[in-house]
């Protein structure tokens with residue numbers, strides 16, 4: 001088993017070129033951020049949508065998920081003096097879908113920014129990865145993300161299991177340079193603290209899936225074009 005499957009995350013250095021970074025920064029300038037995250041960027045921003053299907057990112061996703069991958073969600077995270085947040089240990093358990101269609105093993109359902117979200121069964125999340133593309137440098141004290149290695153291999157965890165993981169396994173903090181990409185499994189326990197010296201640390205978080213959804217459910221941000229492009 002390689003390191004990514006063992007640990008549930010991996011840092012890839014200097015993946016995104018300076019030119020691409022400038023292009024992404026320019027494209028994101030049109031959006032106002034009023035909280036920690038700016039959602040639905042695959043549908044709201046054409047540059048981000050195209051970047052998510054760029055050969056270098058698809059190659060990273062295919063290496064871990066197999067040949068049929070589609071980008072299904074993109075969020076921009078930032079921490080600044082005005083919005084200096086932290087998140088406690090959690091797994092990423094929800095996906096965004098076009099509409100609510102009851103399915104065995106799916107739920108609870110929730111709305112975020114007017115978009116239907118749902119917790120799918122663990123098997124769906126096990127066929128996904130997220131790429132965290134670092135648009136700014138993110139040093140340890142700048143609210144870098146931490147992971148509990150190996151915690152992605154035990155399905156969805158309840159509160160007691162999360163405490164047990166924290167007690168038995170030392171977290172690993174994962175600072176990154178501008179242009180680096182952190183690959184992570186949605187089910188890995190992760191957290192990030194407030195920045196001690198907050199400066200922009202923009203992270204473009206793009207999720208990829210290797211399988212469709214059952215029973216007529218559809219990924220909310222994946223368009224027909226994405227699917228035909230990547231198969």
Ligand SMILES: O=C(O)CCC(=O)C(=O)O
Pocket residue numbers: 077087092143144145190191192203205
């Ligand atoms: O960017 C971060 O620090 C945390 C992001 C996060 O919690 C998540 O991806 O679920």
